[in-house]
Amino acid sequence: TGYTVGDYLAERLAQVGVKHHFVVPGDYNLVLLDKLQNNANLIQVGCTNELNCSMAAEGYARANGVSACVVTFSVGAISAFNGTGSAYSENLPLILISGGPNTNDAGQHHILHHTLGHAGDYGYQLEMAKKITCCAVAVPRAAEAPRLIDRALRAAILARKPAYIEIPTNLAGAACVRPGPISAVTAPVASDKDALKAAADCASQYLGGKLKPVILVGPKVGRAGPDAQQALLRLAEAMGCAVAVQPAAKGMFPERHPQFVGIFWGQVSTDAADSIVHWADAMLCVGTVFNDYSTVGWTAIPDIPLMSIDMDHVTYPGAHFSRVRLAEFLTLLAADVAFNDTTMVEYGRLRPDPTTPHTPERDAALTRREMTRQLQGILGEDTSLFVETGDSWFNGMQLRLPAGARFEIEMQWGHIGWSVPAAFGYALRHPERRTVIMVGDGSFQVTAQEVSQMVRWRLPITILLVNNKGYTIEVEIHDGAYNKIKNWDYALLVQAFNGAEGKAKGLAANTAGELADAMLVAAENKDGPTLIECRIDQDDCSRELITWGHFVAAANARPPRQA
Numbered sequence: 001t002g003y004t005v006g007d008y009l010a011e012r013l014a015q016v017g018v019k020h021h022f023v024v025p026g027d028y029n030l031v032l033l034d035k036l037q038n039n040a041n042l043i044q045v046g047c048t049n050e051l052n053c054s055m056a057a058e059g060y061a062r063a064n065g066v067s068a069c070v071v072t073f074s075v076g077a078i079s080a081f082n083g084t085g086s087a088y089s090e091n092l093p094l095i096l097i098s099g100g101p102n103t104n105d106a107g108q109h110h111i112l113h114h115t116l117g118h119a120g121d122y123g124y125q126l127e128m129a130k131k132i133t134c135c136a137v138a139v140p141r142a143a144e145a146p147r148l149i150d151r152a153l154r155a156a157i158l159a160r161k162p163a164y165i166e167i168p169t170n171l172a173g174a175a176c177v178r179p180g181p182i183s184a185v186t187a188p189v190a191s192d193k194d195a196l197k198a199a200a201d202c203a204s205q206y207l208g209g210k211l212k213p214v215i216l217v218g219p220k221v222g223r224a225g226p227d228a229q230q231a232l233l234r235l236a237e238a239m240g241c242a243v244a245v246q247p248a249a250k251g252m253f254p255e256r257h258p259q260f261v262g263i264f265w266g267q268v269s270t271d272a273a274d275s276i277v278h279w280a281d282a283m284l285c286v287g288t289v290f291n292d293y294s295t296v297g298w299t300a301i302p303d304i305p306l307m308s309i310d311m312d313h314v315t316y317p318g319a320h321f322s323r324v325r326l327a328e329f330l331t332l333l334a335a336d337v338a339f340n341d342t343t344m345v346e347y348g349r350l351r352p353d354p355t356t357p358h359t360p361e362r363d364a365a366l367t368r369r370e371m372t373r374q375l376q377g378i379l380g381e382d383t384s385l386f387v388e389t390g391d392s393w394f395n396g397m398q399l400r401l402p403a404g405a406r407f408e409i410e411m412q413w414g415h416i417g418w419s420v421p422a423a424f425g426y427a428l429r430h431p432e433r434r435t436v437i438m439v440g441d442g443s444f445q446v447t448a449q450e451v452s453q454m455v456r457w458r459l460p461i462t463i464l465l466v467n468n469k470g471y472t473i474e475v476e477i478h479d480g481a482y483n484k485i486k487n488w489d490y491a492l493l494v495q496a497f498n499g500a501e502g503k504a505k506g507l508a509a510n511t512a513g514e515l516a517d518a519m520l521v522a523a524e525n526k527d528g529p530t531l532i533e534c535r536i537d538q539d540d541c542s543r544e545l546i547t548w549g550h551f552v553a554a555a556n557a558r559p560p561r562q563a
Ligand SMILES: C/C(NCc1cnc(C)nc1N)=C(/S)[C@H](O)COP(=O)(O)OP(=O)(O)O
Pocket: 389, 390, 391, 392, 414, 415, 416, 439, 440, 441, 442, 443, 444, 468, 470, 471, 472, 473, 474, 475
C-alpha cells in the first residue's frame, strides 16, 4: 500500500524527536501501531497498562523533551489521561494518541464496544481530552490528517503541554499525502523584541535601589528549553547574589555552585535558605510555582514585591510583558544587570555548619536517615534520581547533588507510583545514565508491573523501595485505618517478574550492613533492575514531613468562608 495517515503520523513523530513511543494495543489502534512500527526511526515499547504507558511517556519527555503514548479508545485513553494530566501540570509535551471508532459508525447510530454505549455518540473522549491538553484533535477524514497532526504537534512543542490526536481505526491505513518541511512544526517563536527590551529595562529599574536581591529558581526553568538553565547560571553569576531553589526545581541550579543557598521550602527549607530569602528586599522568581505544597500550606509565600519570570512572559509590580521567552530575557538581563552580592555576603555569616551524618554499626537496624546517607554515597555525575511522592520527597531534598547529577520529582501532579514507569521511560532514552528510584511501598504497589518492563529491556535501574508499612505521608497529615496497606514480599516479587530469563535482583535490607551490601550488588548488576527493599520502622519519617504535614493538614481543614 502507498503512504498513509499512519505513515504521516510516524514520520512527524520521528521528525520532532520522538524515538521510543509507548503503547498498549487495542482493536481501535492495531493498524496505526503497524504503521508506527514500520518507521525505522521509531522504537515501539509495549507497557503493561495505559496508566503506566502514559507515565512512561511522561518520564521519557523529561529525558527527551517530547514523547508519545498510543492507546485504544476509552478503556485505554481514560487511564492514559492520568499521565497526560501529569504532563500537563509538569509542563511536558506528551502526545497522547488514541485509536477511535470507524468513521461509518456514528452516522449509523451504532453502539460500539469500549464506549459508554450511546448509539453513535463517541465524541465524549475528545471533549475530555480538551480539558487536559493544550490542543485536542480528532481526524474526521484522511485529507484532514496532515493539518490536524501538524497543528497538535506544534501546539504541544510551543506550549510545553500535552496534545491529543484521535485517529479512527479505518483511517490509519488510508491514503495520505506526504508532509512538508518539519520546520513548520518545530520552528520556535522568539520573544517580541520591544517587549523583551522593555522588560529588561524594567528589571534594572526593579533591582535598582534595592540592597539585597536574591534569585528563586522554580520548576519551569527545567521545562523552558535546553538553554534556560545556562542563561540562569549566567544571570546568577552576573549578579553574584544568593540563589535558592524551590523543591520541585531541585537540580535545576548546580548545588555545588558557591551561590547555591539551599532549597527554599518555608519551615522545611534546607541550609537556612528561608532565612536569606526572607532577608532579601528584591526577588527574581524564575519559573517558580507557589502552590499549597511548595508554600507549606500557604505559610511560606514571599511577602515582598516580586519580579516573576515565566516561560513566555515577565511580570513585576510595574507591568506585564507578554511573549518574552525565559532564556532570552535572562541572557539579556545578565548582560547589563548590576553586580550585588549582599545576600551572598550575609549568607556567608549564617550558612549552617556542614554536618557529617553518623555511620552506624553494620548490624544496626536500618533507618531512613542511614538509607539517605548511603544513597548520598552512590550519587555521581551520571546519576538520575527519581524521588516518588511520599517521605521520599523529604529524604530527597536532604541530598546534595554532585555536578552533573539529575533529579526528577512530580510535585505538582503528585501521583503515587509515577516514579516506576517514568524512570523506565526515562532510562530507555538515557541508557548512558545511572537511573535510581527512591519510592515508598504504597506508591510502588500502584505501578509495580513496569518493573517487568525494566527486566524485558534489561535496564540496570536501582530501586530503593522504602518499606515503612503504609501511607506515612497520609498518616502525618491525617491518620486512619485506610493508611495501612497489605505488605508484599517485594524482593520475591522481582523473581516473579524475571520468569526464566530475567536478570533482575531483589534484596531486602533490614540493617545498615545489609543495605551497604545490596548497594554493591545493584552497582554490579548491569543486566536488569535491582530492587532493594529498605525495611524501616513505620514511624521512621523525616521531621520535615511532620512539620510540613501539620501545615498542609491545617490548610486542608480551613472552614468554608461564611457566605
Ligand atoms: C496515598 C498517598 N497520597 C494520596 C494519593 C492517592 N492516589 C494517587 C494516585 N496519588 C496520591 N498522591 C500517599 S502520599 C502515600 O502516603 C504514599 O505512601 P508511600 O509510597 O508508602 O510513601 P510514604 O510511606 O513515604 O508516605
